[in-house]
Amino acid sequence: MKPPISIKTYSSTANLPQNWNELAIDNIFLNKDYLAILEKSAPRNMFCHFIGLFKDNELVGIALSQFLDLNKMESFGERDKCVKTAVRNTVFKNFCSHILIIGNNMLTGQNAYSFSDKIDKTQGLQALKTASKKLEIIFKNKGLKVHITTFKDFPIEETTAFQQAGFQNYFQYSTQPNMVFNISNHWKSEQDYFDALSKKYRDQYKRARKKEEGVEKRKMHLEDIIKHEETIYDLYYHVAKNAHFNTFFLPKNHFRTFKEILKDKFLFYGYFLDEKLIGFNTLIKNGEVMDTYFLGYDESVQREKMLYLNMLYDMIAYSINKGFKKIIFARTALEIKSSVGAKPMEMYGYAQHTNPFADLVFEKAFSYLEPTVSWKERNPFK
Template identity: 55%
Template sequence: MENINFKVYTSISTLPENWNEVAASNHFLQTPYLQVLENSAPTNMECFYIGIFENDKLVGTLLSQYLDLNKLESFGERDSCLKTHIRNFIFKNFASHVLFIGNNMISGQNAYALSKEIEHKCLSKLLIDCSNALIIYFKNKGIKIHIVSFKDFYKQNATLFKKNYFNNLYEFNAQPNMIFNLNENWSSKEDYVAAFTKKYRDQYKRAHKKYNGIIEKELSLDDVIFHENRINELYHYVAKNAPFNTFFLAENHFSTFKKQCGSRFRIFGHFLNDKLVGFHTLLLNEDVLETYFLGYDDEIQKNNMLYLNMLYHMTEFGIENHFKKIIFGRTAIEIKSSIGAEPVYMSGFILHTNSFVNKFIGKIFQSLEPNLEWNQRHPFK
C-alpha cells in the first residue's frame, strides 16, 4: 500500500496521457465519455476524475460525483404519500450534499478500472482515502458533505471490501439490476421469439400489433440536434414521474453524448405520423450493451405499448449485434423480467459524516427505501 497513491483531477484536459489505456476495460471511464460529463453533466453535479498510481505509474482510474440535491426542482412526482414527503424533507435538510464514489448515472460496477490487480484490502482503503480527500476539498469551499455512497459492486467484490476497510460501512441492496445474459445460439429476433413460451410469444405478438404505425429510426447527430427539444420534453416526462431522482440531465446531454462517443452511443427515435413520440438510448461497452435514458409520450405509451416495444427493440439489437449481455438497470423490473432479464443484486456502501447520525444509518435507510413487491417472470421454455 505504501507504493499506491492517488491524484484528483477536475478537468479532462489535465489527465495523464495514458488514461484511456489504463481504463481500456470500461468505456465509461475513458475520456470520450468523461468529456460528456464535463460538457453536459446535470446542473447539480460536479465530477472528479481520480488517477491511481503505483509509485509514479498510472495503474487505475476512478470516477467520483458530487450532487447538490438542494438544486433539484423535484425529487420525482409519481408518488405522493406521507413517507415520500418525509423522505424528501430529510434529503433536503440532512442529506442534500452527497458524494458518490462511482457513477450515479448508470447501473453496474463502473466506479473504477485497473490495469493491474490491486488487493481488495488496499483498494478498499484507497476508496475511503479518496472520499476523505474530497470531503476536505468541499470543506475548504464551505460545503459540508452529508453522505458518502460507494456505488454498485457485484457480490464478490462487496464481500471482499466488507472484510477490509468497508467493515464499518452500512451495506445496502437497492432494487436489483436487471441483466439479460443472451443465449449464444441466438442470431436473430426469430430465434429469440421462438424461445418464448406461448404466453410470452403471444405478449410479443400483441405488443408488435399495438406498435403498428410507429416507425423506429436511428438518429444521427444532426437528427439529435434537430429533435433535441422534443427529446428533452419526452425525457423529462418520464424522469419526473419516477419515484425518486437525484438529478436531471442537461438540455444538451444527448447531442453532447452523440458528438463525443459517436457509434458507441446509439439513440433511436419512435415516430408516429412523422412526430417523435418516444426515444431510447444504448451504450456499447465492449461485449456488454447498456440501456440508458429514454422518454415517451404517455398517451402513445398507453395505447401502443411503446415501452414494452422499446425493450424488445433493445433486446433484438443486442442479439443481432452479438452482445453477450444487456444491462437494463433498476426500473420497471417486472416488465423487464417478462422479456428475459433476470435480477442481479448489487451492493452499495453508505455513511453519514455525522457520527451520531451514522450510528442509525441502517435503520434510517431501511425506513426511507420504498418497499418493492414484484413477481419475476420466466418467459422461456
C-alpha cells in the same frame, strides 16, 4: 511491506494522465471520452472528479466520483405522493442533501473504478477510501459539507474485498436489482429469441408488435438529435419526473453531447407517429455488453402502442443481431423487463454519514426512506 499508493484528483479530463484509457479498456464508462461527456453535460447539481492512483509514479488505478447537491433539485420524483414521501424529501433536504459518490449515479453496475494487476483490490479500495476523505476536504473548502459518502454498485462477489479493505463501519445496503439480459450463444436473430419464448410470452410479443402498427422507428444522427432537442427533452423529463425517486435531471444538451463525443458507440432511436416524435431510447456499446441508457415517451401514446415493451424488444433484437453477449437493462420497470427475459442481479453499496450521531440512525432511516417496489419475477422462456 506494500509501497504506499499516492492519490491525485482531477476536475478536468484535459489533465488526466496520458495512459488513463489503458485502465479503462474494459469499461467505456471510465474512458476519457465518456468522462468528457460528464464534464460538458452533467446534471446541474452534480460535480465530477476523476481519481488516479499511483504506485511508484505509475498509474495503477482509476475511479470516478460524483458529488450531488440535492438542494438544487426541484423534485425527487412525483409518482408517490404520500406522507412517507414528504418526510423523505424533508430529511434529504436537511440531513442528506450533499452526497459524495464513488461510482456513477447515472448508471447501474460497477462503473466506479478499475485497477491494474500491479495492486490488489483491497489495496485499491483502501486508497479510494482515502481519496473520498480528500474530496470531503475539497468540498468543505468550497463551503459544501459532505453529509453522506457512498460507494455504489457492486455485485456480491466484490463485497469481500470491501470488508477486507476496512469498510466495516460503513452501512452495507442493497437497493433495486440490476436487470441483466443474457444472450444465448445459439441466438443469431430476433426469430431465435421469439422461438425460445413460451406460448404466453410469444403471444405477448405478437400483441405488442401488432399494437405498434403505424409507429416508425428511426436511427437518429447528431443533426436529428439537435433538430428535435426540445421534444426529446420533454419526453425524457416526463418519464424522469414520474419516477419513484430522482437525484438529478439531465441537461438539455446531454444527448447531443453524447452523440458528438461517442459517435457510433452511442445509439439514439426515435419513434414517430404521423411524423411526430412520440418516444426515444438510447443504447451505449460497452465492449461485448450493451448498456441501455435513458429513454422518453408520450404517455398518451405509450399505453395504446405498447411503446415501452416494443422498445425492449427492439433493444434485444439489435443486440442479438450485432453479437452482443448481454444487455444491462438497469433498474426501474423490473417486472416488464423480467417479462422479456432479464434476470435480477443484486447490487450492493457502502454508505457512511459524516456526522457520527446521524450515522447511528442512518441505517434505520435509509431502510425507511428507500422506496420499496413490489414486483413478481417472470420466466418467459420454455
